[in-house]
Amino acid sequence: xxxxxxxxxxxxxxxxxxxxxxxxxxxxxxxxxxxxxxxxxxxxxxxxxxxxxxxxxxxxxxxxxxxxxxxxxxxxxxxxxxxxxxxxxxxxxxxxxxxxxxxxxxxxxxxxxxxxxxxxxxxxxxxxxxxxxxxxxxxxxxxxxxxxxxxxxxxxxxxxxxxxxxxxxxxxxxxxxxxxxxxxxxxxxxxxxxxxxxxxxxxxxxxxxxxxxxxxxxxxxxxxxxxxxxxxxxxxxxxxxxxxxxxxxxxxxxxxxxxxxxxxxxxxxxxxx
Amino acid sequence: xxxxxxxxxxxxxxxxxxxxxxxxxxxxxxxxxxxxxxxxxxxxxxxxxxxxxxxxxxxxxxxxxxxxxxxxxxxxxxxxxxxxxxxxxxxxxxxxxxxxxxxxxxxxxxxxxxxxxxxxxxxxxxxxxxxxxxxxxxxxxxxxxxxxxxxxxxxxxxxxxxxxxxxxxxxxxxxxxxxxxxxxxxxxxxxxxxxxxxxxxxxxxxxxxxxxxxxxxxxxxxxxxxxxxxxxxxxxxxxxxxxxxxxxxxxxxxxxxxxxxxxxxxxxxxxxxxxxxxxxxxxxxxxxxxxxxxxx
Numbered sequence: 001x002x003x004x005x006x007x008x009x010x011x012x013x014x015x016x017x018x019x020x021x022x023x024x025x026x027x028x029x030x031x032x033x034x035x036x037x038x039x040x041x042x043x044x045x046x047x048x049x050x051x052x053x054x055x056x057x058x059x060x061x062x063x064x065x066x067x068x069x070x071x072x073x074x075x076x077x078x079x080x081x082x083x084x085x086x087x088x089x090x091x092x093x094x095x096x097x098x099x100x101x102x103x104x105x106x107x108x109x110x111x112x113x114x115x116x117x118x119x120x121x122x123x124x125x126x127x128x129x130x131x132x133x134x135x136x137x138x139x140x141x142x143x144x145x146x147x148x149x150x151x152x153x154x155x156x157x158x159x160x161x162x163x164x165x166x167x168x169x170x171x172x173x174x175x176x177x178x179x180x181x182x183x184x185x186x187x188x189x190x191x192x193x194x195x196x197x198x199x200x201x202x203x204x205x206x207x208x209x210x211x212x213x214x215x216x217x218x219x220x221x222x223x224x225x226x227x228x229x230x231x232x233x234x235x236x237x238x239x240x241x242x243x244x245x246x247x248x249x250x251x252x253x254x255x256x257x258x259x260x261x262x263x264x265x266x267x268x269x270x271x272x273x
Numbered sequence: 274x275x276x277x278x279x280x281x282x283x284x285x286x287x288x289x290x291x292x293x294x295x296x297x298x299x300x301x302x303x304x305x306x307x308x309x310x311x312x313x314x315x316x317x318x319x320x321x322x323x324x325x326x327x328x329x330x331x332x333x334x335x336x337x338x339x340x341x342x343x344x345x346x347x348x349x350x351x352x353x354x355x356x357x358x359x360x361x362x363x364x365x366x367x368x369x370x371x372x373x374x375x376x377x378x379x380x381x382x383x384x385x386x387x388x389x390x391x392x393x394x395x396x397x398x399x400x401x402x403x404x405x406x407x408x409x410x411x412x413x414x415x416x417x418x419x420x421x422x423x424x425x426x427x428x429x430x431x432x433x434x435x436x437x438x439x440x441x442x443x444x445x446x447x448x449x450x451x452x453x454x455x456x457x458x459x460x461x462x463x464x465x466x467x468x469x470x471x472x473x474x475x476x477x478x479x480x481x482x483x484x485x486x487x488x489x490x491x492x493x494x495x496x497x498x499x500x501x502x503x504x505x506x507x508x509x510x511x512x513x514x515x516x517x518x519x520x521x522x523x524x525x526x527x528x529x530x531x532x533x534x535x536x537x538x539x540x541x542x543x544x545x546x547x548x549x550x551x552x553x554x555x556x557x558x559x560x561x562x563x564x565x566x567x568x569x
Contacts, residue, residue: 053455056368080461092456094449105449106460148460 002067004029004156004186005050010062012042012049019045021210022062027156032178032187032200034218037207038233043190044089046207047158050188051086052076066156081108083155087162089190091145095134099125102133102144106151118147121177139170146177157187163196175199194232198222206231278414280532286420286489288528289427293482294505295512295520296434297355297475303451303515305468307363308370310377312479312505313498314384315351319480320399320487320497321388323347327400335400343400344484351480352473359472364465381499388495396494399487406491419489426485427524430478434517443470451515504531507547511554513561522562526550 003026012020019042027033035043045054053076054060064071071079080086094102103125107113119126122143128136133144142162149157162178163171175196178187182200191197197204201218214221214231222228298312326333326346333343362380366372405422408415438444446467450457457464479498486501487493508527512519527547535543554561 051459053459075463076455076458077461077463080459086459088456088459092453092459094452094456096452097445097449101445101449105445105457105462108461152461 001029003027004066005188006063006065007046007050008063008065010046010049010060010064012045012054012058012060014045014055014058018210020049020207023207023210023212024062025205025212025215027186027188028203029186030182031202032182032189033203033205034197034201035188035190035205035207036197036221036232037213041207042210043207044160047086047160047188047190051084051158052079053086083153085149085152085154085157085185087145087149087157087159089160089164091138091141093133093136093141093144093148096132098130098132099136099144100129102148103129103151106148108152111152113151114153115151118150121150121180122147137170138166139173142166142170142174143177146174146181150181154185157181157185159187160190161192162189163191163193171196194222194228275412275414276536278412279416280536281529282411282414282416282424283420284529284532285525286417286423286528287532288524288526289420289423290482290486290489290501291504291508291528292427292521292524293423293430293478293485294501295508295524296430296517297471297478298502298505299509299512299515299517299520300434300447300451300471301468301475302509304447304454304464304471305363305367306370306454307367307373308377309358309363309472309475310374310502311358311380311384312377312475313502314381315355315476315479316483316486316498316501317384317388317495318354318483319347319351320483320493321347321392322350322480323484324397324399324487324493336402340400340402344481347484348477348480351483352477355472355476355479356469358476359469363472364468367465367468381502385495385499392495394495396492399491399493401488401491405488417489419485419491423485423489426481430481431517431521434474434478437474438517443467447471504547507551509561511551511561513563516561516563519561519563 005027007026008024010020010023011018023046035046037043048054049060050064050071052071052074060072062072066082066084069082071084094105097105103115103118124140125144125147128140133141136144146159146162159178162174166174171193178189179200181187189200197218204214204216204218204221205212206214206221208231221231294312294316298309301307301309323343323346326343327335327340330343330346333339333346335343358380362376363373366376401419405419408417409421438448446457446462446464447470450464450467454464482501483498486497504527508520508523511527512521512523527550530546530550531543533543534546535541
């Protein structure tokens with residue numbers, strides 16, 4: 001299958017710091033691709049670069065294609081109108097506006113707003129439509145941030161740490177919602193919670209030191225405890241049983257996954273970094 | 274008692290003037306992060322365009338409907354000026370604060386110099402309807418009609434801006450943009466169109482302040498905008514950047530404080546008290562009365 005998004009040699013420098021140095025990966029046209037890596041490795045920077053939100057003192061190079069469309073260098077509002085939905089870290093709902101106003105802001109001239117789709121996923125938003133978004137709980141704000149994007153049709157969703165700072169029960173709810181969303185639109189997800197990653201992700205891209213350290217099957221990555229630890233700096237994930245026969249993986253070796261089934265030629269495989 | 278009522282109403286007249294200048298300033302800063310030092314120039318342009326129109330524009334005059342036409346012309350000139358400044362000078366400099374300050378400060382100096390070169394540095398008598406020179410007796414106090422006109426105009430402008438912000442699509446975009454401009458673009462909205470719009474609104478309100486302020490004072494001079502702008506900035510900071518309602522409250526506080534202290538204390542003490550009020554607000558509530566919190 002042709003990837004929905006192909007990132008080639010993406011480099012981002014902000015205020016003289018090389019945050020990303022030649023990142024290449026692809027995103028499958030269906031399901032959830034998760035972008036993993038330790039804190040500060042450049043996951044958010046990657047998403048922001050894709051949607052054109054690199055700060056003015058930043059410099060972006062490389063090529064990014066969403067199907068036939070070239071993304072880099074285009075203004076954010078045009079990219080979003082072109083079908084690239086972005087749910088930022090920390091939700092960024094407009095606290096002083098009501099829920100209804102937050103949703104109305106996302107409406108576009110010339111296309112029908114899919115309120116039925118949003119309210120089917122988040123009935124809570126309909127009940128609270130006159131409430132100020134700032135008075136919602138963290139989970140409800142996250143639902144609003146996702147709902148706001150789903151008002152329109154998207155070709156790809158970029159979702160940045162949707163479960164950050166949420167209570168465990170709410171994390172599960174958000175994960176369930178994203179699973180349903182991903183049935184109809186591909187998602188590139190940044191997520192630290194490995195239980196959520198296990199629930200949602202089919203493919204994984206792991207960043208380390210500003211480069212792609214590993215790409216491949218997300219479930220396979222999580223199944224290999226040593227690999228997960230070496231790449232992400234975390235132990236075996238919560239509630240996770242180590243898959244048999246995975247313990248032989250050499251620790252510390254960032255290797256391309258044999259099972260990587262969608263990576264474009266030469267894109268996401270960087271051995272020996 | 275008469276004095277208190279008179280001081281209250283003239284203070285409110287002054288507050289109305291401050292509000293008309295500050296509302297646009299506040300929206301422009303809240304939405305676009307532009308400290309527009311050329312805002313006083315919009316006021317000057319509005320005042321001089323009204324003055325010119327009253328004498329030269331066919332259909333316009335200094336009384337009756339002709340005066341309305343003259344003020345409308347002045348407001349249109351101020352609006353046009355504001356839009357041109359945004360499109361030509363500010364737009365290439367977004368996110369470059371120092372350059373913006375330099376450009377707008379330079380523009381305000383050049384603009385004042387240009388007004389001086391054209392019509393002279395001295396104040397000129399402003400053509401105004403006869404009734405604005407008279408006074409209305411309210412509860413025994415003789416209040417100048419020019420001041421009442423300012424109050425009425427400011428209340429109408431406040432209501433119009435609030436209705437616009439509350440009920441229109443662009444109003445929604447502006448309210449959201451004041452909170453988080455980047456997120457507005459991330460919803461597929463070209464927020465720069467809203468920037469031009471707030472400059473236009475601010476320019477119109479400032480030009481109206483120029484025209485009606487000149488009616489109140491009876492004269493027009495090139496420096497008028499600059500001196501009002503200082504107090505308007507103080508009003509914006511006290512009220513909270515980006516909040517029109519906050520500007521209204523702050524304008525009333527500053528106008529009344531200034532008027533009362535200047536009358537009961539020494540002349541000039543009121544201005545110092547305003548600066549003291551600014552300092553107190555900055556210490557106790559840095560985001561202003563109704564401003565967005567910087568970290569939210």
